[in-house]
Amino acid sequence: MLTPVDGANAPRLITQGEIEVVVGHYREAMARYEEAASVLEHRLRRELRAAAIKTLVLSRAKHPDEVRRDLEEQRASEDPAEPELTYNKLSADLNREITDLSRATVIVYHPIDEQAAFEMILRRFPLADVPHPIEHQQDRHRGSRALVEIDESFERPSLEGSIVEVKVASISSHIFNELGADIGFKADTDEQPEDVSEGIEDLLYLSRLTDRAVQRLLEARRTRLFDASEPLDNPVDLRHALEQMVGHTLTGDFQRLYRLLDTVVHPFTAGALAALGPAEKMLEQGAEIASGLGLHETGGDDDVLCYTLALMPAFGPEFQELAKNWRGPTNDIKNAILGWKKPSP
């Protein structure tokens, strides 16, 4: 913890010297922030892969120069009579005052995937107990932000309580957000040189154009799955095919479901998926079975788990044998499969 310097107890605007003390302490503790960001990055990558959402995940700790710059900017914008940011607050818990010291960035193909990825994060990660842990931007900047807290589920006691800012954006929005923030929005808009303003507008146009092109590509891939003989080559195809059948986005561990179905169906195609039964009805059946197994909460928001349970009458013995051999920590879908019992006739 940081130690207050003499006379720093009154609620007054932080001084430049105090900012330097804060930055110095942050520099000393930076490895911990990097570690927290890295731990979250690994977990994000695993969960997003399971959810069959293609992403690029990056993480880093904020550079001390950026911390200094942000504090100076905030200091300049504050009312000296009633300052929000004080040395006392910063020295008590730096991470709760500056919540983006550890950062992870999730870059998805398209804004549609942004929504799916962000919803998954809200479902699977604990939010930090701070004001405004969730934020969506839908103006020129586009993206979503969540403040996640490292809790005991990460099994890293030394990092517990650390807050990591997770930003989710499409590829094109990410480029616009980064360049726009770095070059375009530093200066006051009125004073922005004309060539910079034009460049930013061009970038915005290209960003939206890229989103439309990516959308066409994704739709082309999804349309391919209308053909019953089309093989489902990976968990992403499986997710798209099922989503097409039900007409809305679905949640859950598609990687696991793909592995299960690919092991027991041949050839595994869009047509095979249709032959297994109407997905919407199966999801309803699965939710009932989940409820019967006491998985009320999970059953409500884990579509893959519900769908898997609906497949159990047809593939129960096979799925149970496979699930028994799964290594690693247990999970909801494994518990549900192993807990399922064949209904008595």
Place this chain on the structure above:
Amino acid sequence: MSQLKINDLVICLNGRHGARYSELVVFADDLAELTQLRIGELPLELTPLDQVGQRFTFREQGRPFILEVSEAGTARLQTVTGDKPPSSAMKQMQDEALGAVSSAALRNAVAKKGGGWAAGLVLGLMLGEPLSDDSASRRVLALRFDAAKKRWSAYDGGLVRWMKRELAPVEA
């Protein structure tokens, strides 16, 4: 070294998940009886069903089975449905004819696995009924054989897609 015997295939087909599966396909080089066939020796329990050494029949616990060897490198054991067991008109065969298909099957199986194949890894694919009346897809189960314990277990490792392609190629 071949680690499977026909009896291991029969036990698997008889014992797993009732009547859901009617066939079990393995790589030819894993089946000991095919090594015998290659050198022209007909295992006692097998009766040829053709003149090229491709299809054989035998009975196990009173139940008839068909063993089919493919030059592509596989051996397929099928349960025989219906009342009438297959007739065996080809009891006398030349050694050369007997071993030709098996020889090609063994060669191709080894080639498919490659020189770096994990020692002791024995895989099989059970084939069952179609998913529905009008479906081109069928129920299958990928398996792995533990030679030490003489036991089959379900397999969902990284070779599943390759196994399906090689052991049960989809007809175009």
